[in-house]
Amino acid sequence: MSGTFGTGGDEPYRGLLGAEQSGPLVLRRIDGDGAEISIDAARWLGLATAADLSVLDHAAAPLLDIGCGPGRMVRAAADRAVAALGIDVSDDAVAMTSADGTPALRRSVFERLPLEGAWGTILLMDGNVGIGGDPLALLQRCHDLLADGGSVIVEADADAWLHETAVFIAVGDDGSESGPFPWARVGHAALRDLLGEAGLRLESEWQVSGRYFLRARRSISRGSARATATTTTATPQTMTSDSR
Ligand SMILES: C[S@@+](CC[C@H](N)C(=O)[O-])C[C@H]1O[C@@H](n2cnc3c(N)ncnc32)[C@H](O)[C@@H]1O
Numbered sequence: 001m002s003g004t005f006g007t008g009g010d011e012p013y014r015g016l017l018g019a020e021q022s023g024p025l026v027l028r029r030i031d032g033d034g035a036e037i038s039i040d041a042a043r044w045l046g047l048a049t050a051a052d053l054s055v056l057d058h059a060a061a062p063l064l065d066i067g068c069g070p071g072r073m074v075r076a077a078a079d080r081a082v083a084a085l086g087i088d089v090s091d092d093a094v095a096m097t098s099a100d101g102t103p104a105l106r107r108s109v110f111e112r113l114p115l116e117g118a119w120g121t122i123l124l125m126d127g128n129v130g131i132g133g134d135p136l137a138l139l140q141r142c143h144d145l146l147a148d149g150g151s152v153i154v155e156a157d158a159d160a161w162l163h164e165t166a167v168f169i170a171v172g173d174d175g176s177e178s179g180p181f182p183w184a185r186v187g188h189a190a191l192r193d194l195l196g197e198a199g200l201r202l203e204s205e206w207q208v209s210g211r212y213f214l215r216a217r218r219s220i221s222r223g224s225a226r227a228t229a230t231t232t233t234a235t236p237q238t239m240t241s242d243s244r
Pocket residue numbers: 004005044045066067068069070071072073087088089090093107108109110125126127128131132
């Protein structure tokens with residue numbers, strides 16, 4: 001299974017990016033009960049929301065947004081003078097991000113990347129912990145990409161203990177279907193365990209507008225002076241509603 005999010009077939013994700021479709025994208029599970037998950041993908045085309053900006057309140061430079069789509073988070077980081085780069089496997093997404101000079105690379109997270117081992121913050125937004133269908137492998141990859149003391153911020157599913165990997169297709173509002181791709185969904189409680197397994201220490205978690213975020217830190221283990229200067233040592237906070 002080698003497809004990536006929304007690609008192949010009728011390319012509904014591409015249609016969404018090209019504004020040929022406006023509605024939600026539906027993820028339809030094809031290796032099980034046919035369950036459908038509706039995603040408010042049009043949000044990705046807009047400006048960063050209050051929930052998105054809450055993530056940047058916790059971010060230290062340099063920031064890497066994995067699966068950046070059309071780039072709203074990278075753009076918002078740049079607006080705050082936080083050095084940031086988006087990566088995405090979609091040509092259209094990268095072209096849209098970089099159209100106004102916002103830094104983006106067409107690259108898979110599993111390929112060689114700039115600044116390996118030196119990122120201050122890595123973002124996995126909009127369910128992107130599902131990329132590749134193996135969240136633990138992805139979080140371990142993030143661990144290795146981070147600087148000592150750097151943090152990954154992950155958006156989790158609201159269904160606390162959900163931990164599902166499956167084969168999905170994306171379906172556009174006009175019924176167009178992508179090819180199959182592996183994707184995972186992880187709830188905020190299940191994610192805590194996975195972060196620990198990946199060697200990342202939970203620092204804080206919060207929710208805004210019904211979206212859940214967890215921030216976990218790579219410990220300073222290599223005895224080098226590469227620790228991220230602006231990342232603070234926080235006491236783990238419990239989940240609070242609409243707070244940071
Ligand atoms: C659920 S969408 C999230 C969209 C995005 N965060 C936004 O703001 O538009 C998943 C994104 O991850 C990208 N993606 C999928 N597999 C990837 C990979 N291996 N490496 C980097 N990006 C990937 C997709 O092309 C898509 O843009």
